[in-house]
Amino acid sequence: MKIVNDQILMDYLLENYNRTKAKNMLKYKEVKVNGKVITQYDYALKAGDDVPSGLLSERTAKESKRTAYMMVKNYVGKKHEQLYLVHRLDQDTSGVLMFVKNKKLYEYLTHHWNDCVTMRSYYGVVEGKMIGRGTIDNYLAESRGQEVYITKKGGQRAITHYEAIVSNKRCSLVHVLLDTGRKNQIRVHMASLHHPIMGDKKYGARSNELKRLALHADTFSFIHPFTHQKMTFTTAIPDSFEKVVKKH
Known part of the structure; x- marks a missing residue:
């Protein structure tokens, strides 16, 4: 701003x-x-x-000006009147966002997302002592109250790979790779393991030592559909994530 x-x-x-x-x-x-x-x-x-x-990725009914979208739009200037957000994050999730200035590229990515995206990587701090690695593969649906839940009937398939990096009795730093990008996917999947993301009261977290949702999108990679060039964008994990795990 x-x-x-x-x-x-x-x-x-x-x-x-x-x-x-x-x-x-x-x-x-x-x-x-x-x-x-x-x-x-x-x-x-x-x-x-x-x-x-603490920015929203894009406008909502309550907020239209103070968003990451408007900041980027102001930055690129009037010569790029069209701007499209294709990789968004929840308000309390930090990390990599992706915008494009070309409508044709935006429409292609929107309709062929899984064919283009090669990597979506996140770090998170979860409650409890998590050990090892694993994969969660199930189906997610959304209630009328906008809460995402695991279902056996209907819904959309969601696949999450996870690995514990550092753990103690109270919390763990985990690395997550997504095969799919469903709404609240990581949050629901970690909660299903009884290790909700720290600060995620919506999905059962009891602690909030970082005073935010402890989830960070560190890497986003895709193959540009027109140039066929692999493009990777990364950002460092917040220092607070490692500190909160190591202090216990």
Whole structure:
């Protein structure tokens, strides 16, 4: 989000979040100013600075301006009037988003997604001590209350591969690879193993030490359908994920 007037970072955050949420975002390095992580509450913002934090991927009925989509649209400028979001994340999930500026490419990816995408990789902190690796292969459906659940009849097939990286008695850092990309897939699958994602109260989590959903999309890779070039985008795992596991 572009800053209009000079102000202190905490004052800006308090325009959008309560004080506890604002402090935790700074503490866990979830705020960036002009691409650099800032943790100082009294950091001096200047008009024109970019400040991303806790953004929705795209517009909703309640929010249309303060979204990652609008930030990218403003960044690419008026010469690219068309912009399409093809790899989105839940609001509390951090990591790689993908936008395209070409309608033909957007439509092709939308209709041939599984033929183009070669890798979707996530890191998450789950509750409890998880050991080893495995694969979950079942079907997911969505209730009228927008809660996703495992079903034996109907639904869409969902395949998740997971591996525990670091574990202790209270929580574990896990690496996840997706064969499919269903809504809330990782969250539902981890909960089905009795290891819900930390901070995911919707699917049974009891702890929220990071004050956010502990899920991060670290790698997204696909074959460009027109150039046939393999394109891979990555982002580092948040430091807070490893710290919360190692401190117990």
